Amino acid sequence: VLDNKAGLFQRVRYEETEMEIEDEVDILMSSDIMAAQMSTKSITFTRAQSGWIFREDRKEMVGPFNSDFYIINGMLLESRKRREHLSEEDLQKNKAIMESLTKGNTQGLDANGEQPMRRNSLTPPPESHVSWLDYICAPAGDHPTLGRELVHKETSKAFKATVAMSPDFPLSVDMLLNVLEVITPFKHFNKLREFVQMKLPPGFPVKIDIPILPTVTAKITFQEFAFRNDIKPELFEIPAHYIEDPTRFPDL
Numbered sequence: 001v002l003d004n005k006a007g008l009f010q011r012v013r014y015e016e017t018e019m020e021i022e023d024e025v026d027i028l029m030s031s032d033i034m035a036a037q038m039s040t041k042s043i044t045f046t047r048a049q050s051g052w053i054f055r056e057d058r059k060e061m062v063g064p065f066n067s068d069f070y071i072i073n074g075m076l077l078e079s080r081k082r083r084e085h086l087s088e089e090d091l092q093k094n095k096a097i098m099e100s101l102t103k104g105n106t107q108g109l110d111a112n113g114e115q116p117m118r119r120n121s122l123t124p125p126p127e128s129h130v131s132w133l134d135y136i137c138a139p140a141g142d143h144p145t146l147g148r149e150l151v152h153k154e155t156s157k158a159f160k161a162t163v164a165m166s167p168d169f170p171l172s173v174d175m176l177l178n179v180l181e182v183i184t185p186f187k188h189f190n191k192l193r194e195f196v197q198m199k200l201p202p203g204f205p206v207k208i209d210i211p212i213l214p215t216v217t218a219k220i221t222f223q224e225f226a227f228r229n230d231i232k233p234e235l236f237e238i239p240a241h242y243i244e245d246p247t248r249f250p251d252l
Contacts, residue, residue: 001248001249002238002242003245003248003249006248007239007241007242007243008242008243008244008245008248009238009242009243009244009245009248010244010245010246010247010248010249011244011246025119026119029085029119029122030086030090030093030094030119031086031090031094032081032082032083032086032094033081033082033083033085034079034080034081034082035079035080036077036078036079036080037077037078037079038075038076038077038078039075039076039077039078040075040195040199042074042076043072043073043074043075043195043199044072044073044074044199045070045071045072045073045163045199045200045201046070046071046073047068047069047070047071048069048070048071048162057069060164062164062166062206062207062221062222062223063206063221063222063223063224064168064224065166065168065169065206065222066166066167066168067164067165067166067203067206067207068164068165068166068201068203069162069163069164069165070162070163070164070165070201071160071161071162072159072160072161072162072163073160074158075158075159075160075161075210076156076157076158076159077156077157077158077159078154078155078156079154079155079156079157080152080153080154081152081153081154081155082150082151082152083151083152083153084148084149084150084151084152085122085148125147125148128144128145128146128147130144130145130146159210159211160211161208161209161210161211162207162208162209163201163205163207163208163209164205164206164207164208165200165201165202165203165204165205165206166203166204166206167202167203167204169203169204169206169222169225170225170226170227171204171225172204173196173200173204173205174196176204177193177196181193204222205220205222206221206222207219207220207221207222208220208221
């Protein structure tokens with residue numbers, strides 16, 4: 001990764017250091033165990049409207065591309081959380097962080113360069129007196145607890161997003177899916193392809209707005225794209241006068 005202003009470069013590391021692993025363990029031990037999935041069964045697209053008196057279908061330029069705007073209805077995020085491993089201090093801290101994010105305040109979320117406090121191992125759960133016979137004879141779905149008492153919560157949240165589809169974009173959705181299928185294959189890829197072919201409006205999604213929190217919106221925009229076969233090899237070489245700095249980008 002190059003820093004062209006400072007004339008520095010850093011090589012990407014593929015192995016995590018021991019400190020990075022400890023940081024990840026600390027985060028996992030102080031956060032909810034969460035599994036989330038987006039339900040696409042009820043998703044529908046309707047044309048977005050513009051104007052106060054004379055309403056018409058919303059059309060705008062996204063970069064150099066003419067785009068038709070659609071409202072995505074029925075996006076449902078289903079999440080399941082477990083938190084029996086969290087202390088009262090963890091719960092209060094996580095709640096304060098979420099309240100800060102909801103208000104759009106990200107100050108105070110960083111460690112300010114301080115050395116993080118390492119967490120101790122979790123205390124073992126109380127000893128269980130459940131016998132093997134009691135466990136295997138329990139009704140289906142109602143097995144006795146062997147470890148900590150489960151503290152879990154299931155929630156679902158509906159989102160109303162906006163997408164801009166452009167027929168002028170040089171890349172098609174099918175071409176993008178073919179590339180993704182090769183480089184990042186995953187279990188439910190066929191469902192993604194079926195959803196795109198059956199429900200997605202015509203064109204390429206050049207802009208997507210998804211409100212996550214009352215004051216936080218995720219935006220994805222494609223400003224420019226071009227197929228090129230005349231890229232010079234020199235663009236992929238590190239200039240001779242650049243100096244390697246292994247700590248230039250700490251997050252790599």
